[in-house]
Amino acid sequence: MYSELITFIRRWYLTDDFIPLHEPRFKKTDREYVLDAIDSTFVSSVGEYVNRFERELAAYLGARRAVVTVNGTAALGVALGLAGVKAGDEVITQPLTFVATANAIAHNNATPVFVDVNLDTLGLCPDALEAFLDRNGEQRGKQTFNKTTGRPISAIVPMHTFGHPCRMDRLVALADQWNIPIVEDAAESLGSSFLSHHCGTFGQLGVLSFNGNKTITCGGGGAIVTNDDKLADRAKHLTTTAKLDHPWEYVHDEIGYNYRMPNLNAALACAQLGQLDGILKDKRKLATAYSDFFKGVSWCDYFSEPRGCTSNYWLNAVITKDKDQRDALLKATNDSGIMTRPIWQLMPDLKMYQGCQRGRLKNARWLQERIVNLPSSARIDV
Ligand SMILES: *Cc1c(COP(=O)(O)O)cnc(C)c1O
Numbered sequence: 001m002y003s004e005l006i007t008f009i010r011r012w013y014l015t016d017d018f019i020p021l022h023e024p025r026f027k028k029t030d031r032e033y034v035l036d037a038i039d040s041t042f043v044s045s046v047g048e049y050v051n052r053f054e055r056e057l058a059a060y061l062g063a064r065r066a067v068v069t070v071n072g073t074a075a076l077g078v079a080l081g082l083a084g085v086k087a088g089d090e091v092i093t094q095p096l097t098f099v100a101t102a103n104a105i106a107h108n109n110a111t112p113v114f115v116d117v118n119l120d121t122l123g124l125c126p127d128a129l130e131a132f133l134d135r136n137g138e139q140r141g142k143q144t145f146n147k148t149t150g151r152p153i154s155a156i157v158p159m160h161t162f163g164h165p166c167r168m169d170r171l172v173a174l175a176d177q178w179n180i181p182i183v184e185d186a187a188e189s190l191g192s193s194f195l196s197h198h199c200g201t202f203g204q205l206g207v208l209s210f211n212g213n214k215t216i217t218c219g220g221g222g223a224i225v226t227n228d229d230k231l232a233d234r235a236k237h238l239t240t241t242a243k244l245d246h247p248w249e250y251v252h253d254e255i256g257y258n259y260r261m262p263n264l265n266a267a268l269a270c271a272q273l274g275q276l277d278g279i280l281k282d283k284r285k286l287a288t289a290y291s292d293f294f295k296g297v298s299w300c301d302y303f304s305e306p307r308g309c310t311s312n313y314w315l316n317a318v319i320t321k322d323k324d325q326r327d328a329l330l331k332a333t334n335d336s337g338i339m340t341r342p343i344w345q346l347m348p349d350l351k352m353y354q355g356c357q358r359g360r361l362k363n364a365r366w367l368q369e370r371i372v373n374l375p376s377s378a379r380i381d382v
Pocket of ligand 1: 100266
């Protein structure tokens with residue numbers, strides 16, 4: 001039953017070897033940029049590649065500013081703090097996400113609250129968010145509190161699952177209505193847009209990742225994206241040890257982080273950004289081919305980009321009939337050297353987040369039992 005899919009994937013990647021879920025693609029330019037950074041001796045905390053990557057990334061996204069960091073988790077942690085999340089606050093996010101989303105909230109000593117995703121986007125559901133806020137939210141002055149717990153709800157973090165954009169128009173409208181800032185976890189969605197705006201530019205702040213498994217990579221890296229110059233300046237200051245400009249003195253005016261992206265990584269990031277359009281094109285070709293293949297398959301549905309969106313198709317996904325079938329598909333593919341994976345465990349099912357408040361998570365549970373990610377790397381010939 002699964003052998004046709006296995007044959008299809010092997011033909012696409014033209015190999016009898018192990019096929020990973022998502023691997024990076026490197027070209028001659030990548031090597032040249034990294035060597036240039038080494039030859040310059042500027043491999044660490046200062047260097048022109050950092051500035052250049054911040055400039056080029058912001059331009060690509062159509063954002064005023066990007067501040068690059070050591071990874072996406074660190075970027076999200078700092079972005080939440082800048083949005084006003086304080087110890088003891090609550091932050092609304094989705095249960096179906098990579099653990100870093102919830103961890104970054106916890107790193108701020110805040111508590112995640114889980115609101116369901118919708119079936120069309122796999123991301124935070126506007127209807128569920130509206131219902132949750134109507135039931136639990138209470139506005140006092142400018143701030144929204146959770147009536148049930150008495151704590152401030154200080155941010156909303158939608159995550160664009162596998163690169164498929166959330167319904168940002170409705171999420172932004174709700175966030176505005178309740179006066180709660182949005183911090184987008186756009187770690188998976190470089191190259192994705194909703195109504196022609198890039199993911200990560202809808203919220204007060206957005207966050208990207210350049211980890212090894214993402215659409216482009218610089219080994220490890222992240223970015224904080226914003227249209228607010230003041231917030232960007234604060235992000236830069238905080239992620240670079242909060243040091244004041246001085247020709248020789250070490251003056252730090254608050255407790256900062258050493259979260260900056262090293263110049264060596266930024267060199268690779270610049271080279272990779274130059275290849276992004278080619279990678280996206282190749283990934284879209286694969287998505288179209290998968291979509292066509294699964295039109296002839298009755299045992300599962302291929303997940304296509306939501307309407308009004310352009311997805312980067314970071315990871316391709318199918319939705320199987322039920323959990324047994326999901327497990328059978330996972331076994332058949334992995335046994336034959338093709339890496340496939342289920343979606344993450346729901347955050348409130350992990351022991352650290354079991355006690356957290358949650359809405360009704362009907363869609364998230366349904367999807368969790370059925371989603372399988374298929375090999376999604378761009379080919380080497382992009
Ligand atoms: C990858 C990822 C992150 C974290 O990025 P790192 O660079 O690995 O720290 C955060 N959120 C989501 C949803 C991710 O997929």
